Amino acid sequence: MRLSNRPRYYRPRRGCSLRVIVIWLIVPLLIVIGIGIYQNRDALRPMINDVLGEVVSDAGEAVATLQSGPPTPTPDPTDRIQRARLAWNQGTYGEALMIYEDIIALVPNDVDTHYRYTLGLIMEGRVIEAVNAGERTVTANPFSSDAWAIRAMALNRAGRYQESLSSALRALELNEENARARAFLAETYLDLGQVGRAETEVERAMAADPDAFEPYFVRARIYGSRFNWDAMIEDLQTAYERSGGMTYIGLLLAAELLVERADRTFNDPQAGLSLLQEMNETNPNSPIILERLGRYYWTQGDVNQAADYLNRCIAANANAFNCHFWMGRVQTANEDFDLAAESFVRAIELGSINPQHYYWAGVSQQNLGNCVAARQYFDTGYEYAQIDAQAGRCDWVGDFQETMRTSPCGFIDLGLPTPTIETTPETTPDP
Numbered sequence: 030m031r032l033s034n035r036p037r038y039y040r041p042r043r044g045c046s047l048r049v050i051v052i053w054l055i056v057p058l059l060i061v062i063g064i065g066i067y068q069n070r071d072a073l074r075p076m077i078n079d080v081l082g083e084v085v086s087d088a089g090e091a092v093a094t095l096q097s098g099p100p101t102p103t104p105d106p107t108d109r110i111q112r113a114r115l116a117w118n119q120g121t122y123g124e125a126l127m128i129y130e131d132i133i134a135l136v137p138n139d140v141d142t143h144y145r146y147t148l149g150l151i152m153e154g155r156v157i158e159a160v161n162a163g164e165r166t167v168t169a170n171p172f173s174s175d176a177w178a179i180r181a182m183a184l185n186r187a188g189r190y191q192e193s194l195s196s197a198l199r200a201l202e203l204n205e206e207n208a209r210a211r212a213f214l215a216e217t218y219l220d221l222g223q224v225g226r227a228e229t230e231v232e233r234a235m236a237a238d239p240d241a242f243e244p245y246f247v248r249a250r251i252y253g254s255r256f257n258w259d260a261m262i263e264d265l266q267t268a269y270e271r272s273g274g275m276t277y278i279g280l281l282l283a284a285e286l287l288v289e290r291a292d293r294t295f296n297d298p299q300a301g302l303s304l305l306q307e308m309n310e311t312n313p314n315s316p317i318i319l320e321r322l323g324r325y326y327w328t329q330g331d332v333n334q335a336a337d338y339l340n341r342c343i344a345a346n347a348n349a350f351n352c353h354f355w356m357g358r359v360q361t362a363n364e365d366f367d368l369a370a371e372s373f374v375r376a377i378e379l380g381s382i383n384p385q386h387y388y389w390a391g392v393s394q395q396n397l398g399n400c401v402a403a404r405q406y407f408d409t410g411y412e413y414a415q416i417d418a419q420a421g422r423c424d425w426v427g428d429f430q431e432t433m434r435t436s437p438c439g440f441i442d443l444g445l446p447t448p449t450i451e452t453t454p455e456t457t458p459d460p
Contacts, residue, residue: 106132110142120274122149123312133165140170147179151186152276154317154349157380159183163196174204181213185220188382193217208238216247219254222421227251242271246278253285254421258293261285279308280321287325316346324355332359350379354386357393366396377406384414384425392432400438407433407440 113128126149129142136142143166150159163180170176177200184193194217200210215230228251234244249264265282272278286301302325309318323338336359342352357372373390387410394403407429414425433440 104135106135110136110139113142113145117145117149118273120311122152122276123314125149126153133162137165138169140166140173140176143169144175144179147183151183152317153315153346154320154351155346156183156186157348160187160189172203174200174207174210176200177203178207178210178213181210181217185213185217190217190221194221206237208234208241209243211237212241212243212247215244216250219247219250220420220422222419224251224254240271242268242275242278245271246281249281256292258285258290259295262293262295274308274311276308276312276315276318279304280317283308283321314341314345316342316349316352319345320349320352320355323352323359327355327359327362332362335359348379350376350381350386353379354381354383354389357389361389361393361396366393369393370397382413384410384417384429385423386410387413388425388428388432395436395438400436403436403438404440 109128109132113125113132116122116125116128126146129146129149133142133146143162147159147162147166150156150162160180160183163183166176167173167180177196181193181196181200184190184196194214197210197214197217200207201214204210211230211234215227215234218224218230219227227247231244231248231251234241234247238244245264245268249261249268252258252261252264262282262285265278265285269275269278269282283301283304286304287298288301289296289298305318305322305325309315309322312318319338319342323335323342325335326332326338327335336356339352339356339359342349343356346352353372354376357369357376360366360369360372370390370393373386373393376386377390387406391403391406391410394400394406411426411429414429418424418426
């Protein structure tokens with residue numbers, strides 16, 4: 030037997046290991062890369078800084094997220110919606126509107142809430158905001174007939190009559206039995222001077238829903254356009270009662286009651302004033318009610334009482350251009366011509382295109398000897414006055430012509446331009 034002398038733990042020799050080979054291959058490559066980076070360090074520095082900045086930023090955000098804890102849950106608006114509806118049903122529309130303003134962003138698809146919010150803005154005289162709110166009501170549900178209807182009403186109050194017509198017609202496409210949409214359509218026809226079409230649509234609205242209050246309000250306006258004052262008051266009273274005391278209806282009713290007419294059976298100016306005061310007690314910060322009270326006392330010659338209500342109106346809503354305008358009238362009566370000019374200009378800056386506002390802005394500049402500015406306001410206001418007269422609304426054309434003819438600024442050649450504005454302008458209504 031043959032014995033081996035080879036050591037027990039002897040291992041045969043092998044060639045170079047794979048690890049060594051890899052090292053010899055990678056090290057030169059890393060050296061080359063390092064040399065390249067060093068040689069191009071100026072060009073690569075911004076890229077490196079950006080990468081490091083992103084890493085640091087991501088780390089910071091991660092730490093902030095960990096420290097902030099779980100996200101705050103979205104508050105449930107249900108209780109506040111109920112409180113707003115309760116206030117609305119009680120006739121305290123200002124209180125309801127404040128609640129709706131706080132929660133409106135939390136209920137993007139609640140058409141009823143958006144509808145009331147838009148109508149509340151209309152009743153506060155915040156027309157531009159109401160138009161925007163009307164758009165959001167349609168966005169909440171583009172297939173809601175009521176959404177398109179309230180949008181039509183807001184556009185009407187902004188004097189955008191063609192857009193209002195389109196919106197009301199869209200509402201009726203979605204629901205031809207929608208009485209309020211048909212009433213808003215009729216009102217826009219009336220404001221465009223198409224009284225016959227307005228009457229037809231009002232009759233159809235009443236047939237669709239005999240209990241709806243909106244058609245009675247519009248029919249009252251139609252009666253007023255035909256000088257049927259007794260029928261106008263009767264319909265306004267019906268609309269006011271059925272609506273639960275809607276502000277915009279009560280204001281027109283009060284305004285009509287305050288006027289004594291020889292051809293009217295019922296005359297009671299005190300009833301009109303009492304209605305305004307009751308509405309003010311229910312909604313003490315309503316700019317449009319405060320404005321009406323200010324206007325009333327101005328017509329009575331009580332400029333101090335008028336100024337008090339108008340100052341409260343401006344404090345409640347600094348963008349209420351009608352309040353600025355009537356404050357200008359009060360200041361003119363007090364011969365505060367500088368302040369009056371500022372008030373009239375402010376009303377126009379806030380978006381008014383009421384010819385009356387331009388007329389008095391021109392008069393105020395004329396009183397101050399600013400003939401160039403006066404002429405600009407007269408010319409612009411005259412264009413709006415012509416269009417209002419053509420549509421059967423308030424006629425200020427004669428006032429502009431007479432004032433410019435007799436102006437101390439010497440406007441001998443009136444040079445009154447032919448209107449270049451569309452035939453259905455966004456005329457600011459005088460509520």
